[in-house]
Amino acid sequence: MTTTVQAGATSAPAAEKRGTTPAPWAASALCAQVDPELFFPEIGGSSAVTARRICAACPVRAECLAAALFEEGDCAPSYRHGIRGGLSPRARYALGRRKRPNQKEDAA
Numbered sequence: 001m002t003t004t005v006q007a008g009a010t011s012a013p014a015a016e017k018r019g020t021t022p023a024p025w026a027a028s029a030l031c032a033q034v035d036p037e038l039f040f041p042e043i044g045g046s047s048a049v050t051a052r053r054i055c056a057a058c059p060v061r062a063e064c065l066a067a068a069l070f071e072e073g074d075c076a077p078s079y080r081h082g083i084r085g086g087l088s089p090r091a092r093y094a095l096g097r098r099k100r101p102n103q104k105e106d107a108a
């Protein structure tokens with residue numbers, strides 16, 4: 001199955017952080033039913049585990065992850081925020097790199 005992503009489309013917690021409008025699929029997102037701060041854990045905080053569990057059961061996880069990878073492009077992990085599509089910023093970065101194998105290594 002192919003997942004189509006609108007430019008700028010995003011999950012409810014990410015949209016709330018940015019002050020933008022969530023994507024239509026975000027209406028079915030499980031994160032819309034809980035505290036969005038769960039999806040932006042402090043470093044070393046435990047809410048990331050809870051967020052990932054919620055994402056694992058989310059019916060729009062594929063759309064969410066595709067939107068995150070589209071929006072974040074080749075940004076370094078430090079420019080990515082929160083749990084999206086069940087993945088941490090670092091995990092999304094790694095996944096994005098696997099999808100773009102010809103990209104050069106970061107200097108950092």
Ligand code: SF4
Binds near residue numbers: 011026031055060065
């Ligand atoms: S996968 Fe997670 S962050 Fe994405 S919409 Fe679903 S619950 Fe929200």
